[in-house]
Amino acid sequence: MSELSGLYISSLRLWKGMVIMGVREFYLELAERIRKKGQAEVITVLWGPDRGKKYFSEEKALEKMTAEEEVHHEVLYGRPKAAILGGGHVSFELAKVLKLLDLHVTVADSREEFANSERFPGCQVCCGDLGQWLEETPAAAFGYYIILTRGHKEDGLCLRKILKKKYEYVGMIGSRSKVAQTLEKLRKDGFSEEKLQEVHAPVGLPIKAQTPGEIAVSIGAEIIQVKNQVPRLILEKEVAEAIKDQEFQVIATIIEKKGSSPRGAGTRMVIAPSGKIRGTIGGGAVEAAAIDYGKKMTKAFDVQEYSLNNEAAAGLGMICGGRVKVMFEKL
Helix, strand or coil: CCCCCEEEECCCCEECCCCHHHHHHHHHHHHHHHHHHHHEEEEEEEEEECCCCCCEECCCHHCCCCCEEEEEEEEEEECEEEEEEEECHHHHHHHHHHHHHCCCCEEEEECCCCCCCCCCCEEEEECCCCCHHHHHCCCCCCCCCECCCCCHHHHHHHHHCCCCCCCCEEEECHHHHHHHHHHHHHHHHCCHHHHHEEECCCCCCCCCCCHHHHHHHHHHHHHHHHCCCCCCEEHHHHHHHHHHHCCCCCCEEEEECCCCCCCCCCEEECCCCCCCEECCCHHHHEEEEHHHHHHHHHEEEEEEEECCCCHHHHCCCCCCCCCCEEEEEEE
């Protein structure tokens, strides 16, 4: 997966010659590009003659910039993909945790009674030899691998194959002695110390987890810790699905945050005239004010700033300080 940061905002110059489409159609195309390529760069003109227009950018096109515009520039990614190797008790609970974290989850096991969609609803399930499955899986297919097979030998086989792939996280269950044995064997087989240090084993944060559910939570927490070391802006599934629904007429995006605020730049929610929403820009008084504005919005495009300082903060019922700038677009 890419090492790029998920979001950045800057003032750039806008170039000509790109196809312009309606905002709803643009977001639907955005979701499709992310599905196919894993990421997409987007430019929205904030101020200037083309205010409100959106473009897909290509890095080589930056050399063709011709006119000055202030823009919002962001890189959006698809849902992270996780592979759980093994379909046992911990895997059963872990799949629930990872779906809650909005990861796309695949579970693989050689046993039909453990590898089926009834046991893992909402997940992709693969039944077959794990070694062969990993051999056939593209090198960059998953960002997160969690090895929870039925035995120490199979754990080692999976780890050996995964370490030759691209990934952001690999974790393996097991006692410290079993983990040490597995890593020592890989060390003797030529795997570098640097590569072996990438393995999170025993898997999960050390929170004295005992039950399958507790272990699953500890693994989920460790994945969050690793994932968020390189911030990425995700087009959240709930928002992407709501954009298809004509009931929702406005999309609100945080484009700038200074000081204290629950969610950062790039987070989105869609708003219906009734006030119904999907997604969130942080809840609380700022979100309530944004919903109120969005459900009555008549402009095609606007930017609103919510100050959380002094009198303005008191007016929104906030005392934490800071400032949030929200972009509103009619779908």
